[in-house]
Amino acid sequence: MPRYEKIMEASRQKGTRFLYEATVGAGLPVVGPLQALLRAGDEVDTVEGIFSGTLSYIFNTWKPGVKFSEVVKEAKDKGFTEPDPRDDLGGTDVQRKVTILAREIGLKIELDDVPVKSLVPEKLQNWEAPDGKKLGDAFVEELEAYDDEMDALLEEAEKANEVLRFVGSVDVKSGKASVKLGRYPKDHPFASTQFADNICAISSKWYTPRPLVVQGPGAGAAVTAAGVFSNIMEVMNGMR
Ligand SMILES: NC(=O)C1=CN([C@@H]2O[C@H](COP(=O)(O)OP(=O)(O)OC[C@H]3O[C@@H](n4cnc5c(N)ncnc54)[C@H](OP(=O)(O)O)[C@@H]3O)[C@@H](O)[C@H]2O)C=CC1
Numbered sequence: 246m247p248r249y250e251k252i253m254e255a256s257r258q259k260g261t262r263f264l265y266e267a268t269v270g271a272g273l274p275v276v277g278p279l280q281a282l283l284r285a286g287d288e289v290d291t292v293e294g295i296f297s298g299t300l301s302y303i304f305n306t307w308k309p310g311v312k313f314s315e316v317v318k319e320a321k322d323k324g325f326t327e328p329d330p331r332d333d334l335g336g337t338d339v340q341r342k343v344t345i346l347a348r349e350i351g352l353k354i355e356l357d358d359v360p361v362k363s364l365v366p367e368k369l370q371n372w373e374a375p376d377g378k379k380l381g382d383a384f385v386e387e388l389e390a391y392d393d394e395m396d397a398l399l400e401e402a403e404k405a406n407e408v409l410r411f412v413g414s415v416d417v418k419s420g421k422a423s424v425k426l427g428r429y430p431k432d433h434p435f436a437s438t439q440f441a442d443n444i445c446a447i448s449s450k451w452y453t454p455r456p457l458v459v460q461g462p463g464a465g466a467a468v469t470a471a472g473v474f475s476n477i478m479e480v481m482n483g484m485r
């Protein structure tokens with residue numbers, strides 16, 4: 246938090262642009278619209294959504310009869326996961342994104358203030374890849390041993406006619422943020438995500454009772470590069 250505040254203050258004092266749209270939702274416009282609402286005087290109540298392309302892909306694609314480790318491998322091969330897929334499965338990636346959004350709204354929170362339950366099997370949490378093997382590939386191989394354990398999660402949700410979704414939330418009133426693997430009815434907006442979609446719902450003084458919703462691909466090389474490039478162009482245009 247002190248480092249974040251220092252950067253923000255330096256940017257304000259010097260009048261420089263500090264942009265980081267791709268840190269949440271890759272190329273999806275999430276940070277920009279949130280900043281625009283706040284700048285214009287709106288008051289945000291909650292921000293809630295699916296902020297992991299990897300976990301979105303996994304829970305959108307994983308069906309009974311399909312191995313969990315196979316779906317994780319697909320997400321890795323498609324370029325959605327972090328260099329260490331445990332950052333995705335453990336929820337750290339969503340914890341980071343939720344912390345970014347919470348700070349944007351003015352909450353003074355640290356990563357550790359955001360509770361999260363990891364999907365990484367305990368024995369793999371401090372595991373290290375053997376010498377000469379790429380961490381991501383080796384991790385997915387290790388994960389195969391836990392496929393049956395993971396199946397139980399999916400079966401329970403299917404029995405209740407629900408879907409699994411990994412959701413991050415910020416609640417301004419309580420000053421708290423959280424990250425949870427939840428079960429949602431099939432007609433809930435979070436159940437409508439496909440492929441590696443992210444979805445972000447902002448409820449505010451102006452956007453009530455219907456929230457402002459942004460949905461679309463939230464991970465992958467092309468859309469992430471688009472988010473970064475758009476910020477670079479914005480800075481360059483401001484320099485003219
Ligand atoms: N993928 C996505 O959808 C998104 C990614 N991001 C962010 O972008 C960043 C990169 O992610 P992504 O491109 O997916 O990851 P990748 O694993 O695909 O790429 C990481 C690259 O960094 C290189 N690298 C790692 N460590 C070092 C090092 N110490 N010195 C030099 N090069 C190094 C790796 O080289 P090598 O292969 O040789 O190990 C690899 O080429 C992350 O911070 C991620 O959070 C943000 C939004 C979306």
Ligand SMILES: N[C@@H](CC=O)C(=O)O
Nearest residue numbers: 297298299325326327
């Ligand atoms: N690993 C991340 C990539 C983007 O931040 C994700 O799966 O969303």
